[in-house]
Amino acid sequence: xxxxxxxxxxxxxxxxxxxxxxxxxxxxxxxxxxxxxxxxxxxxxxxxxxxxxxxxxxxxxxxxxxxxxxxxxxxxxxxxxxxxxxxxxxxxxxxxxxxxxxxxxxxxxxxxxxxxxxxxxxxxxxxxxxxxxxxxxxxxxxxxxxxxxxxxxxxxxxxxxxxxxxxxxxxxxxxxxxxxxxxxxxxxxxxxxxxxxxxxxxxxxxxxxxxxxxxxxxxxxxxxxxxxxxxxxxxxxxxxxxxxxxxxxxxxxxxxxxxxxxxxxxxxxxxxxxxxxxxxxxxxxxxxxxxxxxxxxxxxxxx
Numbered sequence: 001x002x003x004x005x006x007x008x009x010x011x012x013x014x015x016x017x018x019x020x021x022x023x024x025x026x027x028x029x030x031x032x033x034x035x036x037x038x039x040x041x042x043x044x045x046x047x048x049x050x051x052x053x054x055x056x057x058x059x060x061x062x063x064x065x066x067x068x069x070x071x072x073x074x075x076x077x078x079x080x081x082x083x084x085x086x087x088x089x090x091x092x093x094x095x096x097x098x099x100x101x102x103x104x105x106x107x108x109x110x111x112x113x114x115x116x117x118x119x120x121x122x123x124x125x126x127x128x129x130x131x132x133x134x135x136x137x138x139x140x141x142x143x144x145x146x147x148x149x150x151x152x153x154x155x156x157x158x159x160x161x162x163x164x165x166x167x168x169x170x171x172x173x174x175x176x177x178x179x180x181x182x183x184x185x186x187x188x189x190x191x192x193x194x195x196x197x198x199x200x201x202x203x204x205x206x207x208x209x210x211x212x213x214x215x216x217x218x219x220x221x222x223x224x225x226x227x228x229x230x231x232x233x234x235x236x237x238x239x240x241x242x243x244x245x246x247x248x249x250x251x252x253x254x255x256x257x258x259x260x261x262x263x264x265x266x267x268x269x270x271x272x273x274x275x276x277x278x279x280x281x282x283x284x285x286x287x288x289x290x291x292x293x294x295x296x297x298x299x300x301x302x303x
Contacts, residue, residue, distance in 0.1 A: 010244050017247040019069045019099055020226040024237040028198040029206070031234060032066040033190040033226035034247060039065075039101065040176055040187040042249035046288045047108040051178040053088055056122045058176035059154035060093045061103050062189040065247050067133075068095035079134040084152055086127025087112070094286070100250035102286035120178070126152030131161055155189070162193065169194040171206070175216030186220040190229055202237065209235050251287035258282040258291035263301045274298050 019034045040058035043049065049057060064080045071078065074097060082091040089106035115121045126149065134144040145165040149157045155172045162170035174189030192210075194203065210233065213219065219229050230239050262280045263270070273280060273295075280293040293301075 013244045013246050014225065014227070018226065019065055019245050019247050020230065020241055021069055021243045021245075022230060022239055022241040024230075024234040024239045025198070025202045025205075026238075028195050028202050029192060029234065029237060030195060031190065031192045031230050031239065032069055033188070033230045034062050034066055035188045035220070035226050036062050036065065036247050037184050037187045039247055039249045041184040043103050044182070044184055046249075046286075047104060049105060049108045049182075050111050051182055052110050052112055052120050052122065052125045053105050053108050054178050054182070054184060055120045055176040056082075056088060056125055056154060057091050057093070057103055057105050058184065058187050059122070059174040059189070060091050061095075061101050061249075062174045062187065063154065063158045063172065063191075064093040064095035064103075065099060065101050066189065066191045068097045068101070069099070069245060071097040071135075073137055074098065075138050077136045079132075079136065081132045081134075082126060082129065082149070082152075082154070082157070083132070084127035084129035084149060086123075086125045086129075086152065088125045088127075091126070092285075099245045099247040100252075101247070102249060102251045104285045122154065123152035126154070128152070131157050133161060133165070158191075169203075171210055173213065173216045175220070177217040177220070186217050188220045188226065188229070189216050190226075190233060192230075192233065205235065205237055209233055249287075251284060251289070253284040253287060253289060253291070255291055255293075255297075258284075259293060259297065259301055262293055262298070267302065270298050270302055274302075 017036045017039045021032050023030050044054045068078050078095050080093045087110045091105050093103040095101040110125055112121050129149050130146050132146045134142050136142040147161045147164050150160045155174045159170050159172040162168050171192045177186035179185045261282050282291040
């Protein structure tokens, strides 16, 4: 009975944006995959992103969500920041292991000519720079690491991060397909990692399988789900699914957080605003929501 209940719950999760986690080759491979069309669409709507920025930000969001799914600590936050010399300027994504993510781009409305293959030129939009990853748990000093961007295309940069910072051979594929009306048609990706003690035949099998993949969005356009994507990519290695969790854009900003931000301006500034009968406006970088604090709320902040 319990197994049936779990199966029904998993089926409900898989009707919407979600992440799956599993293993293959008797534990020598671990794998994650995601579908996140609505999640990326929400970010697009929050920030009015151009197709180029939707693709760049969406790729980083999905990378952050899958990295969050690797964590075993509920309260841990993972923040990925891309700083490049391209016109986008920077991208910031924060995710947890409950499938929640929030994000913003420094310059959300960047347009560039398509590449010669008619794909969005995300690499040129991001430019050269670095990827920073910060792990933050309550009560523990945040841990961070940085690597140079290898291409600005996000997937390659994340794979390079795993190889350098974690020393784990990793293949990363993330893709966003944007429609002519700038809406998000497809968004998904995968992370496949070789675990310590893996055998060379596993490497050979993975290389053969991954070499046949043209793009993640092609797989999504074929109707593949995260589960079928990993079954396809891992082939004879025997993919075994362990978990499916929902994915969503979630900010969590509220009046209390806005109040703390305003209180940081200092007592003298608050007194001056109250005297002038001014209203404080706080705009959330992540979701774009506006919070307003009138003189009564400002007075409460003074205690």
